[in-house]
Amino acid sequence: MxxxxxxxxxxxxxxxxxxxxxxxxxxVSGLNEAFVRLLSIRSKFLWAYLRDTLDGADAKTGSWLPAKVTDVFRVLPFLRDPRPRHSDRPAPSEPGKMPEPEAKASDSMIKLLYERIQEIDHAKRGRTSIANLPPGRFAVAVMEMASAGNGDVEHFLGKLQQIDSPLYGPLKGIWETSQRDLERFRQGVESWFDGEMQRLSMLYKRYVKWVLAVLGVVVTLLxxxxxxxxxxxxxxxxxxxxxxxxxxxxxxxxxxxxxxxxxxxxxxxxxxxxxxxxxxxxxxxxxxxxxxxxxxxxxxxxxxxxxxxxxxxxxxxxxxxxxxxxxxxxxxxxxxxxxxxxxxxxxxx
Incomplete structure (x- = not known):
């Protein structure tokens, strides 16, 4: 007893x-989620990575996705918005053309990508709300962009090389390993992007841990x-x-x-x-x-x-x-x- x-x-x-x-x-988790949703951190994080991957670092301000924890949560929520403007129109039937090397805009590839996926978007204060891009949808968008112009992957890769896009290296490697087979190339792009999203998720969680640590102190003392x-x-x-x-x-x-x-x-x-x-x-x-x-x-x-x-x-x-x-x-x-x-x-x- x-x-x-x-x-x-x-x-x-x-x-x-x-x-x-x-x-x-x-x-603590609820406060973090409210902070993330209010400032659209996930969406900004994704599009900052996409800008670095597709168009490269900005000539004046450097990488869109800062490396330091303090810079990420200082720049992305308040100073720079890497998301493209929202469009309520469906994706056009014909993809836009790649820019000429001498007239390359810093967000040319982002515009082409968003043009192909904008039908899954909805408005959020004038900017895109897409915070998760399925690997299959990204692979299809790449194939659609490659079909513009001459409709040849080799021509598409050559354009990426001319405008000095960081996307050229991974796609070139996938094209060679797929033995120039379109279906295997699409599957390779999907697998590569899925791996990149997993790596980005791990990076995002590492940054969020610091926010949770700060919120833990606030809640404990409050x-x-x-x-x-x-x-x-x-x-x-x-x-x-x-x-x-x-x-x-x-x-x-x-x-x-x-x-x-x-x-x-x-x-x-x-x-x-x-x-x-x-x-x-x-x-x-x-x-x-x-x-x-x-x-x-x-x-x-x-x-x-x-x-x-x-x-x-x-x-x-x-x-x-x-x-x-x-x-x-x-x-x-x-x-x-x-x-x-x-x-x-x-x-x-």
Whole structure:
């Protein structure tokens, strides 16, 4: 009996910590997704890569896709928009012609590519909203561009070489390895672009990790979530529930003891109020701004600036903040998997 009671305490403690870390991790992921969608980061990231791959680096400002993490999130969201202008017209039946070498525009290939795929687009503040380009669609677009003019892949590759497009090297290699077979060439372009998209996705995730790390610090400090203090509060709540249950079973003498612990004449309101505020609600109530839901009346928003600053500026809370921050770095999928393992919930996959 004693061992089962102790095990129950530890399970409650583990579940409480896992649920709190899961909720905060979901908040971090939600803030990141809102930031990405609001500023169209994925779409800009894709088209910056396409500009570098098709047309090359800009003569004045260099690569469209900066190499440094700070430059990516400083340039793409605010300073440079690599996306082409949105067009609500379907792709024309005849592809546009390749530009002459002496009249090469910096975005000539991007215009030709977007011309072939614009039917899958929809407007978003005047710019394209395409954030994912299927490899099969890209391969078909390349084949359509190659059919312009003389309708010969060799002629198309020669034009790419003349305008000094970075796309020439990969396509030339694919054309040679496909032994100049059009179907194998199309499949080769599709496979190559699929690999490039996987590499771009890995690069994007590496940049996003830095954003999630910053958001983790913000959420931890905003809620002043001390993981160690929260664990102690969970244990106190469990002990209080156990004492209340013992009082209910012991009789009037134990009731008098509980009455002595609670200030006031009747311990029932004291017990009710304590049990109605679990540890997670108490910890969330120590955020900079909290919401109070009374038993009667409307909810109210409370400003806890003074109390929040005292907690943040107290060094004894810093180890708990560090514990919460490190837990958030594992991400919501990790904590959801831990929660499933503890509770026995099976995945439907």
């Amino acid at each position: 004693y061992q089962s009671a102790v095990l129950s305490v530890y399970v409650d403690l583990a579940l409480g910590l896992v649920v709190s870390f899961l909720l905060l991790s979901l908040l 809620f002043s979530m001390d993981g160690l203090e929260y664990a102690k509060t969970l244990l106190r709540d469990n002990a209080f529930r156990a004492s209340v249950a013992a009082v209910a079973e012991a009789g009037p003498d134990a009731y008098d003891e509980l009455k002595a612990r609670c200030t006031g004449g009747d311990p029932v309101p004291c017990v009710t109020e304590t049990l109605s505020q679990p540890a997670l609600v108490k910890m969330m109530g120590q955020a900079m701004v909290s919401v109070s839901i009374p038993a009667e009346g409307d909810p109210s928003v409370l400003w806890n600036g003074g109390m929040w600053w005292d907690r943040v500026s107290t060094p004894s809370h810093w180890p708990g903040f560090l514990l919460t921050y490190v837990a958030l770095l594992f991400g919501a999928p990790f904590w959801w998997d831990v929660f499933r393992r503890i509770t026995g919930i099976k995945s439907r996959r």
